[in-house]
Structures are given as C-alpha cells and as structure tokens.
Amino acid sequence: MHWPARATGYLSLWLLILVCSCATPSLAFREYLAPVPRTEVAENPALFFDMPIDHFGNASGTYPNRYWVNATYYKPGGPVFLFDSGEQNAEPLLPYYLQEYHGLSATMRLAKRYGGIAVLWEHRYYGDSQPFPVNENTTAAEWQFLTTEQALEDVVYFANRFTHPTVSPNILHPSTAPWIWLGGSYPGVRGALLRVRNPETIFATWASSAPVEAQVDMASYYKAAERSLTRNCSADWVAVTKYVDGTLGGGDRAAADQMKYRLLFAEMSGPGGDTSGAQNLTLEQAANATNLQAAGILMDPLSFYQYYGFQASLLPFCNILETQNYTQAPMEAGLAATYGIEVAFRAFLTGLAETDYDAIPGSPDDPVQDRSWMWQYCSEYGFYQRGDPNNPLSIETSFRSLEVFQQGCNEAFPAGLPPAPQVENVNKYGGWDMNPSNVFWTNGEFDPWRTMGLASIEPNSPFRNSTVAVPACNSSPANDTFFGLLHSNMVHVSDLRVLITPDSNHTDFKTVGFYSPVSQEPFYSGLGLFQLALDEWLPCFGH
Secondary structure, three states: OOOOOOOHHHHHHHHHHHHHHHOOOOOOOOOOOOOOOHHHOOOOOOEEEEEEOOOOOOOOOEEEEEEEEEOOOOOOOOOEEEEEOOOOOOHHHHHHHOOOOOEEEHHHHHHHHHOOEEEEEOOOOEOOEOOOOOOOOOOHHHHOOOOHHHHHHHHHHHHOOOOOOOOOOOOOOOOOOOEEEEEEOHHHHHHHHHHHHOOOOOOEEEEEOOOOOOEEEOOOOOHHHHHHOOHHHHHHHHHHHHHHHHHHHOOOHHHHHHHHHHHHHHHHOEHHHEOHHHOOOOHHHHHOOOHHHHHHHHHHHHOOHHHHHHHHHHHHHHHHHHOOOOOOOOOOOOHHHHHOHHHHHHHHHHHHHHOOHHHOOOOOOOHHHHHHHHHHHHHHHEEEOOOOOOOOOOOOOOOOOHHHHHHHHHHHOOOOOOOOOOOHHHHOOOHHHOOOOOEEEEEEOOOHHHHHOOOOOOOOOOOOEEEOOOOOOOOOOOOOEEEEEEEOOOOOOOEOEEEOOOOOOOOOOOOOOOEOOOOOHHHHHHHHHHHHHHHHHHHHOOO
C-alpha cells in the first residue's frame, strides 16, 4: 500500500490514525455517495417532522427529524414503503433509493407494483436529524436519548401521525395502510425488532444482512473472510499472523522492533518497489509504535472485504502473496509450509506494498455519523471484532482485544456509558431465536455479519435453515427455519438496489452498501421472492 512521502514529524499522527482505525468495529453499514447534480434528478426537498426528544417521559422538547417522500406511484389504499437509512446521513441516498438514479431500488419497484408511497427515513442523531449538536462536546445527558428504544419509537410515533398533501388524511395510518419496512444491516435489525415490538405498526419487513444477535465479543467477524480465502492464502495469512503476534508479544525487544519497522516500511511503500514514502522511517520511530498498530497492518487487505468479497478485494493480494509477486507458481500448501515462515512473511510484506489502496480516492469520514454510531455500539450493540488467539484459523491479530475496544469507548465517552455494552437491550427481542411473522431475511454466504444473523453457522448459534417457502400471512415459520435467501458467494447487503448505468460515484471502491458492486443477481432474486411474499401477505392486512 502506497503512502505519499511525509516528513518524520507527521509519523506520530499517522500512527494515531492507524491505531484508531484498528480499534474501531467495522460496522460500516453506511453508504458513502457524492451528491448527484440536481439537474440530473427531479427536485425532492426534505421534509421535517417534530419528534419528541424523549418518548418515555423523562425530558421534554422536540427536534426536527428529516425524511423524504416519493408519491409518484401512489394509489389510494396503497402501502407505505419505508426505507431506513440507519446510521448515516440519509441525503446522499435520496437519488439512488427514492429516485432510482442510474439504477433500480427495491423500495421504488415495490411502490410501483403495489401503488404505494415511498419514504426515506433518517435516524435520530444522524444527518440533519440531531436533537443536539453531535461533536466532541456532546454531553452524556444529551447522548442518553440515542438508544434502540428511542429510535424504534420514533418510527411508531411518525407512522401514527404521517400525512402527505396528495393523500387524504388518516388514509396512511398503520391501521388503514400496511407499512412495509426495507433495511440492510443495522436498519435490517431495526425492521426485525419492530415486527416483534410493534407488529400493529410495521406489517412486513425485508431485513437484509441483519445482525440481530448483539454480542460484545464478535471475534467471529473475520471468520467469514477466512472461509472465503483459497487454501494456500488462508494457511499463509494464519501463519504470518501467528508469527507477528508471537514476535511482538515475545521477550526479544530487538526482534520486535525490527518486525515493527518491516511492517511499517511495507505499509508506507508502494507498487513497483517504490519505497520513497518510507525513506524517512527510522527504527526508533517504528519501535514507538504499539503492537496493535504494527500487527494491525496485516489486516489492510481486508479494508473492502465487507462489500466486495474475496474475488474483488482479496484475490489480488493473495495472488501477489502466493506467487511472491508473480516470480513463481503458487504452492497448494502455501509458502510457510513449503519454504518456512520468513519466506511467507517477506511475501506478505511485498503484497502489502504492491496492493496500491492509496491510489483509491476513498471518501471523507463523517464525524457526526462516526461519533453517533460509536455511542451506539459502545452503549448497546458491542460487536467488538477482536482477534481470537484460541482460534487456530485466525487472520486477525490478537492484539485487537476486548479491552482495547472498551478502552476506546471509555476514552471517547468519559461519562454516560455502562461498564460494557448492554446487549440485552437488543437481544430481549429474541436475537438468534427471534421468529416474527411477515419477515423476509436475506444474507450473503460470506458476509461477516451473517455470523450474528439468523443464517449464522457459528458454533454457539442455533444453526437455523432458510426456506424459500412463503409462510402464511401473520404466521411464523417453524422455529428451526426462517423465510429467506442465502446469496451464494455474496457478502454484505447485496440486494436492496442495483446499478444499471455506471457513474463516478461507483468506482474505485468508493461506493459500497445496500447493493452488490460485483453482481446484480441478488437484487432481482431478493425482490422477486419478497414480491411473492407480499402477494400472499397483503390481502390479509386488516383481518
């Protein structure tokens, strides 16, 4: 990976950025999209709804919660299709999900088919839906209203009062019109919880890649990536990870410092043997890096795995690793088993340098959504993606410990957090065992978040099987099954929209989330089965 040449004075800042990225759960459910030129889509101004800051009586006051509506296909009596944007600024999603810019969205396809009205909903504490300004000065007294329960009740409160100028009053109330939820990842969790918590409000849900089992310890996250690797790449990645962890954690300080230097040097170098970005690195500077900072570099190739999967994001790195930068044929058993761990480590370092992620423009962080989501996972969801030293196939450094994650939470929020995330606030709705009616579940075969969803195959999960047989309306499937699809070879939220005309927002790994950048099939198969389900369920609404 290429880093531009930098003065030595900037190295400490770079190391700080590196450790922060290594110690933050990869709950990147959000989608980064640049604004679409207004001349290319119809104007659809945001609407605002006066939302109580506290639904449960401990505080007064309201704030404006933002949302958008598309009533193009609405016919009297039609459903309300609500697409939840989750933990992000919802505005950049508007053209793609409510206006079908350069593609199709499940929300609008369903609105057209069933004569429905479509709503794009923004979550409290994100975008312009902020009860209080979100920044480093937000107090514990202000953060206390960012909870699962408050955010779910927002939807119920809104649904019971939603009106639109083109629709007669009360015709959109959940008692007279079916409200249908679409969401992926955290929004998928929310839709499933609402079907358990408020079935009188949300009639049906499409929950894509929804990790409904909240756990503090999510060492399983990178197991999905390891399962997708080729045999030789997996063997070498595991071996190099153990080698690095063992050396850095051993008693030989000189060996540890030298290893840190080699890792940092590779990280700062570029393809074609370009080491100009690393020329100012000294052994003393490298020695000052923590074990987590240095060992975390081994995980750089996983940066885009969650949405792009093995072939698009990891295979190029694995090819460089296993062929020693295309100088020999790959060995089925891997380099470590064939030539020894030092050969595998050198090849891994070469792969890090040659995989030029620095050439990818990327997208700027949104400090509001980053801080708000951190509060949510620190307070209720956990999902600490630690390295497991007891896992013989771990490709994640064990220096990413539960203590590291909790320390990061406590430093970001010195007051107001519980001692550990209160996952029971989420799991009280059933977690892996939840079985609500009228819910369609979809997952990617190698999605890291599958491990916390109903399709989980982790040893401590109930091993439930999916079925494509549409359950009867308001009837749950058998407890050992769930209604849904497992998309072969896919990863995270691959099915809620499809891109038909490529544009500048969909290049170089910049745009991810809520669709598959590598396959269009999940969108069409998911949409088709959900339509069959709605054909079965909608006629029973109100009965």
